[in-house]
Amino acid sequence: MDLPKIKTLIDFVGRTNVTELMVTEKSVTVRIFKTAPRTETGSNVPVKAEDDALIDRSESILPATTSATSVHAPIFGVLHRASAPGQPSFVEAGDVVEEGQALFIIEAMKVFNKIVAPRAGRITYLTEVDGGEVEANDLLAEIA
DSSP: OOHHHHHHHHHHHHHSSOOEEEEEETTEEEEEEOSSOOOOOOOOOOOOOSOGGGSOOSSOOSOOOSSOEEEEOSSSEEEESBSSTTSOBSOOTTOEEOTTOEEEEEEETTEEEEEEOSSOEEEEEEOOOSSSEEOTTOEEEEEO
């Protein structure tokens, strides 16, 4: 793999929400990581959070915020809500998540891109898509 191609891959990761990219060409493998994902706008079908009676709000461990943070698909691909078939989902509506916690995996061109929480909070919206295609900028989750 030549240097201009590697620079192109680095530029691609830098300007998109892809957090990890691994490309193999002949006997050379290049793996690029980005630690802070960006969010963009989009829409999808919402999933209602669990019944309010089932969500324990007796102890607030998170600071109050005025607005939700949206998590969007950085690229087109197949969305996976679990690490492997038959495994539990990374998160469910109503779950409390930490910054950097895995939310989804998007498979694009045989590369698995981990989508992580941009901040700590409670999942107030979660897409119903699991094992299906998502477009770049589709809304995947909201964290309040």
